[in-house]
Amino acid sequence: MNYPKIxxxxxxxxxxxxxxxxxxxxxxxxxxxxxxxxxxVVNDLELAFNExxxxxxxxxxxxxNKGPIIxxxxxxxxxxxxxxxxxGKEFDYSLVPEPNFERPANGGLGVWLIRRFMDxxxxxxxxxxxNVLRLIKKIPAADL
Amino acid sequence: MQIVEVNGVxxxxxxxxxxxxxxxxxxxxIKNLVEQNYTRVxxxxxxxxxxxxxxxxxxxxxxxxxxxxxxxxxxxxxxPQAKSLFELTRLHRVFEIYGNVDQALA
Numbered sequence: 564m565n566y567p568k569i570x571x572x573x574x575x576x577x578x579x580x581x582x583x584x585x586x587x588x589x590x591x592x593x594x595x596x597x598x599x600x601x602x603x604v605v606n607d608l609e610l611a612f613n614e615x616x617x618x619x620x621x622x623x624x625x626x627x628n629k630g631p632i633i634x635x636x637x638x639x640x641x642x643x644x645x646x647x648x649x650x651g652k653e654f655d656y657s658l659v660p661e662p663n664f665e666r667p668a669n670g671g672l673g674v675w676l677i678r679r680f681m682d683x684x685x686x687x688x689x690x691x692x693x694n695v696l697r698l699i700k701k702i703p704a705a706d707l
Numbered sequence: 708m709q710i711v712e713v714n715g716v717x718x719x720x721x722x723x724x725x726x727x728x729x730x731x732x733x734x735x736x737i738k739n740l741v742e743q744n745y746t747r748v749x750x751x752x753x754x755x756x757x758x759x760x761x762x763x764x765x766x767x768x769x770x771x772x773x774x775x776x777x778x779x780x781x782x783x784x785x786x787p788q789a790k791s792l793f794e795l796t797r798l799h800r801v802f803e804i805y806g807n808v809d810q811a812l813a
Contacts, residue, residue: 582726603787614760617760667796669765669771673759676760
């Protein structure tokens, strides 16, 4: 198979799409070179994808706005990249504080988990109207 | 999600995923139990393969609510993904975690 492979999806900001999208992402990740037997890494990537999509639905668009989300998944021999574009409110990941692990809260772990599981988490606001989030994970060498 | 009662303890068996669509359902179930003064709960995660941050948040909220009502909450049978997530987020220090429901009931 030739790499990189790119899958592009345009969907609505709707939490009901979260599970079908997660299933698709998981299936794609299992096709990626070097990831097929790395279940723990696939789990982490699925969770990071899940958290990023859920954040856009909840924070960028909110409960009533089902605006578009454009997702691009790039699988290469070296890395996996998730790119999300939405047209909701600005949501700067760098401004989200670290959770206080001494006082667990009912929320606030999502962005921390994304940062924990991905090697790069780059957010930008383009033309004052578009959020772009790029998440990159280098594929670790599999244990023999 | 299924709820059964055994000797005054309510066992809430979660399905395959404890995520954004299910988290509010769990919170509501705990709220209903507390309102009826049922405050001893086991969350059975033995069938749950995937938990996200909203699932963790719902578990923390449930625990808080039960403790406020002088009850308790135990977690039974978490998957490797769930255990790893609890350890990463230090929630394993907050939750009482058992290998299965029988151990949690003992």
